[in-house]
Amino acid sequence: MSQDGLSLFSRALWGPGGPSEDAATRRDWNDVAPIRQPVPIPPPQMLLSGAEMQTIAMGYVPVDINARWFASMEGDCLYLHRGWTGLGIYEVTFAAKETWFMITSARIECDPDVYNRDSDLGERERLRNLIAHVSGEPMPPLLPVPIQSKPLLEAVLGDITAERVDAIVNPASANLLGGGGVDAATHRAAGPELRAYCQTVGGCELGRAKISPGFRLASQWAIHTVGPQWRGGSYGEAVLLESCYRESLARADEVGAERVAIPAIAxxxxxxxxxxxxxxxxxxxxxxxxxxxxxxxxxFDALTLQAYEESLNRSG
Known part of the structure; x- marks a missing residue:
């Protein structure tokens, strides 16, 4: 949270005055329901200007109830509901990136009684077009805007809690109150202040990330992300793991962290x-x-280090 009580995302979007009072929310609609069976899909690769993001955040409420979509934002999450049933179909999360906004994750309804979903690639394109639509057509296409992003990457063997960087990433439990492995080590190294702080932030969803002070860590910040349990690869694990990294970098950017240490999440x-x-x-x-x-x-071990070094070599 920023000093004025707004989330960092809200402050980046609206400034210190906070959200517009005219923004539509789901509370303005009758008979809307959240997604029943959400599954992750690869998010559209889009960068939106501040003006485009504000248009989306104001909400989209069609005059004709039989129109196809309602849209509203709560915090950094966009909810898209079918207009004639009120059923939730998509949820999309955003992060602020300097003067732009990007999508960090997306979920879709997979209950066939609610929505007959297409392939992940088909749904990603449909979602891209829908976001463009609720941003207020006619508008120029929302195309990716290239931003130079070439951080120096290296793989090392060691204890992430001792890394002297601006922020470390902690593979956390959903309640953020400490679990096993790296999560337990992070809480031990940060001290009881970390648990006390995390009790105030309401946990963290799978594939997302939240940030806290580092307290007694060598780093100023700790970024907590909830990684997927491996279930064979057919349950969106790869998309969720990608989201952990995008979300963690988004949180680092929010606080200006330039040097970040990340473990082998999940x-x-x-x-x-x-x-x-x-x-x-x-x-x-x-x-x-x-x-x-x-x-x-x-x-945390030589085999994991080898896997990362080989991946870095292959990627150039």
Whole structure:
């Protein structure tokens, strides 16, 4: 939260005055329902200007109830509901990137009684077009805007809690109150102040990230992200893991962290295969616009380090 009580995203979008009182919310509609069975899909690769993001955040309420879509934002999440049923179909999260805004994750309804979903690629394109539509057509196409993003990447063997960087990433439990492995080590190193702080932030959703002070850590900040449990690869694990990295970089950018240490998220007790996880980590941080200048992939054993070094070599 910023000093004026607004979330960092809200402050970036609206300034210190906060959201417009005219912005539509789901409370303005009758008979709307959230997604029943959400699953992650690859998000559209879009960068939106501040004006476009504000238009989206004002909400989209069609005059004709039989029109196809309602849209509103709460915090950094956009909710898209079918106009004639009120049923939730998409949820999209955004992050502020300097003067732009980008999508960090997306979820879709997979209950066939509610929505007959297309392939992930088909849904990503449909969602892209829908976001353009609710931003207020006619408008120029919302095309990706290239931002130079080439942080220095290196893989090291070590203890992430001892890294002297601006921020470390902690693979956290959903309640953010400490679990096992790196999460437990982070809480021990940060001291009881971290748990007390995390009790105030309401947990964290799968694939998302929240930030806290580092307290007694060597780093100023700790970024907590909830990684997926490996279930064979058919339950959106890769998309969720990508989202952990995009969200973590977004939180780092919010506080101006330029040097970040990241562990091998989800490869411990969550069982994600280390080679696949390393490929996702390197690919995602290389393709995500960010102000972070240096990233240390901190590995907990020699086999994980080897997987990351090989992935870095393949990616150039």
């Amino acid at each position: 490869t411990g007790a969550h069982g994600y295969p280390r080679t696949s996880a390393a490929e996702i980590a390197v690919k995602t941080v290389r393709s995500t616009p960010t102000k972070v200048r240096e990233i240390h992939f901190v590995c």
